[in-house]
Every structure is written in structure tokens, then in C-alpha cells.
Amino acid sequence: MAIPTNIKHVRTINRPGITLCIAREGESERVFTGSSDAKVYALDMAQEKPEAVAYEGHASYVTGVAVAGKHIVSGGYDRKLIWRETDGGKLVRTVDAHEKWIRAVVASPDGSLIASVADDMVCKLWNAESGDLIRELRGHEQLTPHHFPSMLFTCAFSRDGKYLATADKPGHVVVWDVASGEQAAAFDSPEHYTWDPRQRRHSIGGVRSLAFSPDGERLAVGGIAKIGNVDHLDGKALVHSFDWRKAERTFALEHPRHKGLVNELRYTADGEGLLAAGGSGGGFFFWLDAKENKPLGDEDAKMHVHGVACGEGFAKVYAAGHNGVAVWEMTA
Amino acid sequence: MTRAGHHRLCGSDVHRRAFLGAAAAGAAALVGDVTGIRILSQPALASELRRNDRRCILLWLAGGASQLETWDPKPGRPTGGPFLDIGTSVPGVRISELMPKMAANLHRHTAIIRSLNTGNGDHGGGSELMMRGRGREGGLAYPDLGAMLARELGQADSQVPDYVSFYSETEGRNFSRLSAGFLGSRYNPIELTDKMALPDVERLESIGELDHRERADLRALWSKRFARGRDVSAVSSHNVAYERVRGLMASDKLFDISTESQATRDKYGPTQFGEQALIARRLVEAGVPFVRVARAWWDSHGQNFETHQELTPELDHVMNALLDDLAERGMLENTLVVTLAEFGRTPNINASLGRDHFARAWSSTLSGCGVKAGSVYGRTDDDGQHVADGEIGAGELFATIFQALGIDHEKEYHVGARPIPLVNPGIVPVEEVLA
Numbered sequence: 001m002a003i004p005t006n007i008k009h010v011r012t013i014n015r016p017g018i019t020l021c022i023a024r025e026g027e028s029e030r031v032f033t034g035s036s037d038a039k040v041y042a043l044d045m046a047q048e049k050p051e052a053v054a055y056e057g058h059a060s061y062v063t064g065v066a067v068a069g070k071h072i073v074s075g076g077y078d079r080k081l082i083w084r085e086t087d088g089g090k091l092v093r094t095v096d097a098h099e100k101w102i103r104a105v106v107a108s109p110d111g112s113l114i115a116s117v118a119d120d121m122v123c124k125l126w127n128a129e130s131g132d133l134i135r136e137l138r139g140h141e142q143l144t145p146h147h148f149p150s151m152l153f154t155c156a157f158s159r160d161g162k163y164l165a166t167a168d169k170p171g172h173v174v175v176w177d178v179a180s181g182e183q184a185a186a187f188d189s190p191e192h193y194t195w196d197p198r199q200r201r202h203s204i205g206g207v208r209s210l211a212f213s214p215d216g217e218r219l220a221v222g223g224i225a226k227i228g229n230v231d232h233l234d235g236k237a238l239v240h241s242f243d244w245r246k247a248e249r250t251f252a253l254e255h256p257r258h259k260g261l262v263n264e265l266r267y268t269a270d271g272e273g274l275l276a277a278g279g280s281g282g283g284f285f286f287w288l289d290a291k292e293n294k295p296l297g298d299e300d301a302k303m304h305v306h307g308v309a310c311g312e313g314f315a316k317v318y319a320a321g322h323n324g325v326a327v328w329e330m331t332a
Numbered sequence: 333m334t335r336a337g338h339h340r341l342c343g344s345d346v347h348r349r350a351f352l353g354a355a356a357a358g359a360a361a362l363v364g365d366v367t368g369i370r371i372l373s374q375p376a377l378a379s380e381l382r383r384n385d386r387r388c389i390l391l392w393l394a395g396g397a398s399q400l401e402t403w404d405p406k407p408g409r410p411t412g413g414p415f416l417d418i419g420t421s422v423p424g425v426r427i428s429e430l431m432p433k434m435a436a437n438l439h440r441h442t443a444i445i446r447s448l449n450t451g452n453g454d455h456g457g458g459s460e461l462m463m464r465g466r467g468r469e470g471g472l473a474y475p476d477l478g479a480m481l482a483r484e485l486g487q488a489d490s491q492v493p494d495y496v497s498f499y500s501e502t503e504g505r506n507f508s509r510l511s512a513g514f515l516g517s518r519y520n521p522i523e524l525t526d527k528m529a530l531p532d533v534e535r536l537e538s539i540g541e542l543d544h545r546e547r548a549d550l551r552a553l554w555s556k557r558f559a560r561g562r563d564v565s566a567v568s569s570h571n572v573a574y575e576r577v578r579g580l581m582a583s584d585k586l587f588d589i590s591t592e593s594q595a596t597r598d599k600y601g602p603t604q605f606g607e608q609a610l611i612a613r614r615l616v617e618a619g620v621p622f623v624r625v626a627r628a629w630w631d632s633h634g635q636n637f638e639t640h641q642e643l644t645p646e647l648d649h650v651m652n653a654l655l656d657d658l659a660e661r662g663m664l665e666n667t668l669v670v671t672l673a674e675f676g677r678t679p680n681i682n683a684s685l686g687r688d689h690f691a692r693a694w695s696s697t698l699s700g701c702g703v704k705a706g707s708v709y710g711r712t713d714d715d716g717q718h719v720a721d722g723e724i725g726a727g728e729l730f731a732t733i734f735q736a737l738g739i740d741h742e743k744e745y746h747v748g749a750r751p752i753p754l755v756n757p758g759i760v761p762v763e764e765v766l767a
Contacts, residue, residue: 061414199503200629
């Protein structure tokens, strides 16, 4: 397929607070979002003025939301995972899932598993239906190389569901064999992490997004490039790609125009194109030619994009951001 | 330096010398100030204070720590950010979950002030203000807090420095413009940046220890003969200055924490901030009246929460270790530990998930000497946007610091004929946090 590099803003539904994550129910226009007000919202984006139906239960920012079968699973900085029915939002269960902030929640492609990652530096696999904990994946250090608490920001399943990748603040990436829980590969992408030992003596950055190529051979790693002034997200948007089995980096791109964190990465179905979304004070979308290692079309998003939900065709891309939920169309 | 060493330096025999030396110091200021600025001390009060051996350590959170992620959390509010609050050892008082150690010990030593409105959200202006207790005024160079406390608490013939400031990071290092101002260079800080040791105090390799000592003895002999029959304060001042040089050269060992037990070093932790706090304890133990330990850089315009996940637990650990250590050594009742910055941070969270500069409603703490432990003064509104109760400015905070240390905040210096009070007229301390 041709890479849909024409990016067009359709509309933005303003929401109070910060919308931090988003998931879509199948191929419908119904989305679930997680917010800084500790609520999950259901919105039917097909409506002209979507009503935001609120689901309470969390006690802090909701940072991960995933749809698996008939369940919507949310996770937050309150360390809890909450299962609800997608139809009506009835509470199914609440689990004290982690010891520290949950940073991301994703569903396996077949919807049978939920993966959660948190600042306790553990990735946990859950049965999406029963909520049973299947296993814990431990392969990330608790502290950064500079003695500060580390953060496990992101995770992603391969398209066939056999592998799960996790990545942390200093840039350590682990690929797990889902069936066995063993490490299939591990490597580092330290360019995503900035430690300032002299001017300000703290760090910023970290790997914020991961995506397997459709054939499962490559792993894209997103974040922000080295930053001179760590007071701000003042580094170029950064995407690396690895032949993860060999732990070899196959390309690296600092976007020439956009600065900030790459919070989301999505491959096209043929693996030719790679969409990146994120931001700093503002936001961005940009496409990469994943084979030629070069930037293609891009667009300012007018809000820091924290999360993206879309189908394989990218006809409609739903974005969660600082000011609400936006709808974008992307065409070849 | 052991506790015994402390007594040797600060014990009762020193007080008599301190009293006598105060006159020499005052005379030195009169003679040595080429600008013609005249400083009149109040020897009786100063002597009273010196008997108390009071000290101050300032933990300077450079760049502006967030009050919402430390002492004044607002969980569940739109401005509150993602951190929860936790209960403390003081019933009804809650602080950020990032500070569990201070929460557990809040009742022992610490008072929180949550109602600073200092009006200057600029790094440079805010730093100058919060290091002096007042803004600039015409051509008058006000002394900073360290210089005033060195003047009030220091001993004229002290063998150790009066005012030491650590600031290892480069960002914001010069914003405070540390200076003794009209008090004169005698009270300027020793500023340590690259190395945690006094600069330029090593004896020249070409001069042996014996040679060095004999030169000093010879100089002292000639000075003594010269002074015989003369009532010249400049001679006394000259001799005091030379004695201080010898003392400073000897005090470099205070900066060497390798002589501390591993258990003590572990208590403070492996960070630079922790090691400097340990040195600060060694310095006040040896009689240094004021030490500033700056920890930069809290200026979290982007990723405020990740920044505070790094820096706040470090502050929690180091501050708690310092207070514990001082208390175990019986020093905390005479040592005031202050946390302060140039300002706090905005309740509003920007698109980079950061917080910006905010001087309208923010927090400070006082621990130890003269402080009503477990007290909380002032209140901000539900979103932390404004002070709702007990608003104070930099002057009131400084008056409170002076009062906690037993210094009359209405005391006046004189610049020429002009009286200059330690804080501006009409300003009063926050009695609610004072013991």
C-alpha cells in the first residue's frame, strides 16, 4: 500500500485536563480515553457532539487503556488495573497490579492477554478475560545509572502475539517470548536518554514508544534525542529501528522539524511506512519511509499527542492530547 | 572532626575570646572599609548569641522546587498532578508521597510554611530576593542571609570559615549574587563549585611546614613588638587575619568525608547532594555558622513529574539523614536547617507536562533550632493558585529565621549614619512556627 502521508485534521473534541491515552473498540468510531482527572471516558466519535461517559475508579492519572474482547482495561498512576465491560461500562474487577505508577497497558493482537508496565520495573501479563496474573517479566534495572529511580515507560506486542517488547528510561529494551516468559533479546538505545551531569544534574527522556514491524523482524523505538537544556523537551523527535534478533540498529532518525517525545509509533500493514506522533509544548505527526530511512509527510498537531488509536488503513486516526481528543484523516 | 573537637573550638574558653575579638572585628570593619561605610555592632547581643553556638544550614533548591510535589500537595485537583499525598507523623498534615522519610519524622524537627507570596518569578530577581529577604534598593548593597548570619553568629577569631556555599551545577549558580554587601568582604562566602574543598589553601611546596610556621612566628613577634605601647586596632585586625589564614589552611580536613564512618556516609547516600550535606554537618560541627548547600536544577518546564521523581526523593533522603545526624549528635537544637528556593512552580500544568515559575503561593521549611516541630503555617486555596491564609513575604521568612536563631530581627546595622535593620521595618516573624 502507498504510505498515507497526507495528514489532515478533521476536528478536535475539547476535553478538560490532559487526555493521556486512547483505545478504539474494534473498527468502530467508539473510543475510550484515560484522563488526568482519574477517569476513563467513552466517546462515540461518530456523533457530532460526542457525549463523554465517565467511568470512575482510579485515584490518579489514567495512563493506559486497552480493549480486549468485551473488556476495557485501564491502568493508572494509582497502580491499579480496572476491568470494565465495553458495553455499558459495568465494573468487572479492580486489581492492585503494581507497586509503582503504571505507565502503559496494551492488549495482545488476539485480545487474550493484557500487558502492563510500571515504574516498579516489572511487566505483568494478565489473562484478559479472567484477570488472572499469568507471569511477571523482570529485566529492567530499578535505578538509572545515576542512582535515581528508573521508569518503565512502554510495551508493545508483535503482530503475531509471540513477542512482547518493553523499554525503560535509560533506553534498555527487552524482547520477551510471550509463551515462555524468557528474554528473546535485549539491547540498549541510550540516545533516547539524556543525563546532564554538569549544568542541571538530572535526566530527561527515555524510550516512550515501541512498534514491531508487521513481519516481526524489526522493532521501532521512539523518544527524544539528546537535550542540551533538560528543563524543556527541547530535543528532536527520535526514532530508531532495530533488527532486534541481532540487536543491531538499522536506522536512526532525528526529525529535522519536530521536537519532543515520540509517544506513539504505528507501522503500515506492509511495513513500508511508520507513523510517529508525540510532542512537547505543541504536537506532531510525521511519517517515515521505514525502508529508506527518510522522513515523509508531517503535520503540526496543535496539541501534545499522548496517544493514538487507528485501524490499519489510517483512514481515521484518533489522538489523545493535552486539550482533548482529535480526529485526523491520513491518505496516500 | 569529633564532638570533642567541636567543644575545643566552640567551648566556653572561646566565648571569652569571641567577646574580645568582636571589638577587633568591628574595628577591622571600620578601618578596612575603603568605601567609608561604617558598621556599628551590638557587642552585648552578639556575645549573648555566640554563647549559644547557633548555626544554620540552607538547602537551596535552585531553579524552584514544586511545592505541589513536596510540602503542599493537592491530590485530586486539576492542578494537583499525579502524585498522591501521604499522612505524616503530625495528625492531619499530609505531604507528597515522594517524601516518606520526612513524613515519618515531621513531628520531630520540622515546621512547614505554605503561604509564601514573594512576587518575583524571575530566576535572578527571585534568587536575590530569597537570599536577602528584600529586593534591591537604590545603590545599597544588602548582605545575603549567609553574610548576616556569619556576622551575627560567627566568632571574630574563628579558626574556620564563617560562610561556605556549595553550588556544583553550573545552571543558576550566579543568580543569587552571594555577597556580604555593606557588611564588607570579611563576610563574603567561600563558594565551592568544582571541588568539595577549600580552594587555594595548600601551603606552597617550596615552603616546608617548619619554615611556614617559623615565618608565622616571626611575623607575630614583630607585630607584637610593634603593637607594644600602641592602641591601634588595625594591628589587632592584622593579627586576627593572619590567624584566620592559618585556621583556614588547617580546616581543609573538614571537607574530607573519607574520615567519616562508612555507616555515616551510607546514611547520606552516594549522591553529590548527600555528600555535600554531610560536609555541611561537619562544618557546622566545627563552628561554621552558615553553610548553603545548593541542589540544582529544579526548573521543570518540561516533564515536571519525572524531574520531581528524581529530585524530591533525593531531597527527602538527604534532608532526613541530615536532620537525623544532627539530632543524634545533639546539634539540632542549635542548628537551623532551612529549605528554600527562588520560587515555587505553577499549579497549572503545561503541554510538556511541566510546571513554570510561580512566586504567588509556595512553600519553605524550617527544622531544628528554635522551631516548633510539627507546626504548619499558612494555607493555599484548593488548587494552590493563591494564598488563602497567613500570607507572608521574604521579609517575614527572614525575620522568622533570625528569631529562631535568637537574633533580634529589629537589630540595626549602620551604613554611614543610616540605620539598616536586618529586615525591613514593620515586618514580624511568624511566631506560630517558633518554639
